[in-house]
Amino acid sequence: MLKTILIVDDSAMIRRIVSQLVQQLGHQSISAENGLLGYELAVEIRPDMIIMDIEMPVLDGFEATWRIKADQRTAHIPVAFFTALGSEESIQQAREAGGVGFLNKPICKEELEQAIRDILGTD
DSSP: OOOEEEEEOSOHHHHHHHHHHHHHTTOEEEEESSHHHHHHHHHHHOOSEEEEESSOSSSOHHHHHHHHHHSTTTTTSOEEEEESOOOHHHHHHHHHHTOOEEEESSOOHHHHHHHHHHHHOOO
16 A cells, blocks of 8 residues: 655755655655654645654754654654664654654665554555
């Protein structure tokens, strides 16, 4: 079943690569270049899942996720954090912000597919 996945990352290259992988896996992708735009798109589009970078200008991934989880229109949307910062502290902050998954950069298709399957229950 086609799912819509919002990719929020300040790197155009990362957004393009992850969008292509999401599409290869049979889903629709939309993207935003910072946390504020990510939050706004989440409210507008209500994607099935969000892949959120942590370090971004304007609004970082933690703050964007706090806003998404605090807004009853978007609180149900699962957020998987996506970062090169795989520290225990980052993982704890991601959980506290409401994240349900953690993906490390660089991402491979198999890891992304497994995360989507785990989070959305898709086959």
